[in-house]
Amino acid sequence: MASEHDRAVLQAIFNPTTPFGDIPGLNQEEELIDYDSGFNTELLKQVKELEMRGVSAAEAGDLQTALQLFSQAIQILPQRASAYNNRAQALRLKGNTAGALEDLNQAISLSGSTGRAACQALVQRGLLCRLAGQDDEARADFEKAAALGSEFARQQAVLLNPYAALCNKMLSKVINKLRNPEVSDMQ
Template sequence: MCSTNDKLVLNSIFNPLMPTTDDNDTASDDITRQLTAEEQLAKELETEAVNAANGSQYDRSLELLTRAIYTAPNRASCYNNRAQVYRVIGNTELALQDLNEAIRLSSGTGLVARQAYCQRGLIHLLHKREAEGIEDMKLSANLGNDFAKALVVQLNPYAALCNKMLRDMINKCIIGGETGDQ
């Protein structure tokens, strides 16, 4: 019987591009403390904005998120969500400004920072700023973002090559053991 750690090690060998943890943390940063009335209103505006964006109503979404920021200017998730809408409509400059603010307000920790680092990393990679993109993805991965973890491995050719060589070696041992070859 394999332990959880054994399964994670085997998964990293046979699936080098997949995340190596079983982290499924989807909890919001909001559950750790009581929200003020302004933050609660901003959260409701955010929810409405996300629904608008999901319906391709980007102008409405931006309007709602800007209102949320005005209502609770220290709420990092408002900036992160607005950055995502900016990114979707192709305004990466404004998206970067909001992502920088989201990271600053979150002190680079928690769910919002994890998402903001990932978004900012994708923008850097899109604009061929690979070193900055990989650094942001590493920061996001360290905060538990499975997508960022997989992307960091995928962008590291040495890790992928080592995993492939190890996988090939294990496959040869398994095939050799099953056929009786010594």
């Protein structure tokens, strides 16, 4: 059986764009969940139904209806992060980046930076920061989301880390030389 270090070395060889020692899924033993047990079950059921209808409306292109449904869900359970995440996505699609960021910040705060809602909000906020050219803020959000288990966020964090990119490029060259010694001697 391979040790954790052995798996890290193999990960670096076969996936040189990930940071050394970063083994996707290694520390994630259970699926991210949101802690909804503290909410009234009838209200929670009502809110989840509103959110599902809102997602369907957004997917159908009816962003105004989606926003109304997500806002209704927030009015019913204002301490639940999920509807803020969904409304942020609809706001972003409508071009309201400031409103989307407000909702994402609220979702992160309400979630205590744990669970699926926090992970999704951090990824969304990271993307908005990246689009705005705020790479340091984007990288910080992606790193937090990666720590919560988001493989997409992990990849984005690596792409935004200039040191990791340089190390990975050098490691790729070494690995290519090891794989094809006769080709690398000619270059």
